[in-house]
Amino acid sequence: MPEFQFEGMADFLAMGGHAYFVWMSYGFFFVVLAFNLWLPHHQRSRLLRLLRAHQSRQAARESPPSARPAALQTNTPPGA
Amino acid sequence: MLQWLYKLGSPRHFYEMTTGFLPWLAGTTFLLLGIGLVWGLGFAPPDYQMGDNFRIIYIHVPTATGAIWIYAMMATMAAMHLVWNLKVADMVAKSCGIVGTSFCAIALFTGAFWGKPTWGTYWIWDAKLTSFLILLFVYVGVMALRSAFDSETSASKAASVLTLVGVVNLPIIYYAAVWWNTLHQGPSVLGDRDASANPPEIWIPAFFSGFGLIGLLFLIVILHTRNEILYRERRAQWVQELLDGERAHA
Numbered sequence: 603m604p605e606f607q608f609e610g611m612a613d614f615l616a617m618g619g620h621a622y623f624v625w626m627s628y629g630f631f632f633v634v635l636a637f638n639l640w641l642p643h644h645q646r647s648r649l650l651r652l653l654r655a656h657q658s659r660q661a662a663r664e665s666p667p668s669a670r671p672a673a674l675q676t677n678t679p680p681g682a
Numbered sequence: 683m684l685q686w687l688y689k690l691g692s693p694r695h696f697y698e699m700t701t702g703f704l705p706w707l708a709g710t711t712f713l714l715l716g717i718g719l720v721w722g723l724g725f726a727p728p729d730y731q732m733g734d735n736f737r738i739i740y741i742h743v744p745t746a747t748g749a750i751w752i753y754a755m756m757a758t759m760a761a762m763h764l765v766w767n768l769k770v771a772d773m774v775a776k777s778c779g780i781v782g783t784s785f786c787a788i789a790l791f792t793g794a795f796w797g798k799p800t801w802g803t804y805w806i807w808d809a810k811l812t813s814f815l816i817l818l819f820v821y822v823g824v825m826a827l828r829s830a831f832d833s834e835t836s837a838s839k840a841a842s843v844l845t846l847v848g849v850v851n852l853p854i855i856y857y858a859a860v861w862w863n864t865l866h867q868g869p870s871v872l873g874d875r876d877a878s879a880n881p882p883e884i885w886i887p888a889f890f891s892g893f894g895l896i897g898l899l900f901l902i903v904i905l906h907t908r909n910e911i912l913y914r915e916r917r918a919q920w921v922q923e924l925l926d927g928e929r930a931h932a
Contacts, residue, residue: 604725604883614724618734623799627738627792634784635898642905649909653916657925
């Protein structure tokens, strides 16, 4: 079983005097990968929102006027 | 097996198959990465020459190798798209762009922060480093070219062709340290008998972080591909039903 190579947390963070280089590398690594995991999730929720909005518009157009929500039934242009 | 591969070629089947597979892939990936990085950072013995600075190896080597392999995958997909006009292949190729660029950037960045204390410089125009920098530019170039077209078909074709041209860079990167006398070392020897080889205590955690990062690559590419499938198949019946289903859940 491998043993912990450092004497406590402070020694671990110091990385034998190489703290700056080791933690900069790992920091960049985690930031870039976190962005890579966040991006597709963000794009997915945006895409689903867009597709749903499109679907609702489509449904409203195809249904008879009486079934439309009240907001869509007015003939007055907005702002009039 | 062939049947399975054939099914993956259909966007709908790709989407449905990956739905069940994703949680398992994500779980395994984070488990392997967690073990590899904790082991590498805290439990692997320090290098006798480089001290604790060598711990950068656990992210540098797998991201650099990953950046090369994902390019090879992107090129394979581009070829399949050009030859068989396979839609899913093009979607996968497109999804490789950002993650490939990211892996490239991580490899260059961690390499610089490893080079400074070890070689005394962040950067040097040596064959290995320069050819790797070119790989980063090729990734960016492929993505830029794809986004420069209004028509999706032309964009896919142009991006596929440029991707295949970029393959010429891969053997150069791989053999740079062998063909030329570079500051960057050649591939390390692994083993447990040879005294000059790296001992298992050093490379076993690297296997964990390496396989973890391969899993992460696939995870990110699949997530992007699924988005691309939903977008391109947005008029298909099954996507409309999927949207209805998710709305019912919400």
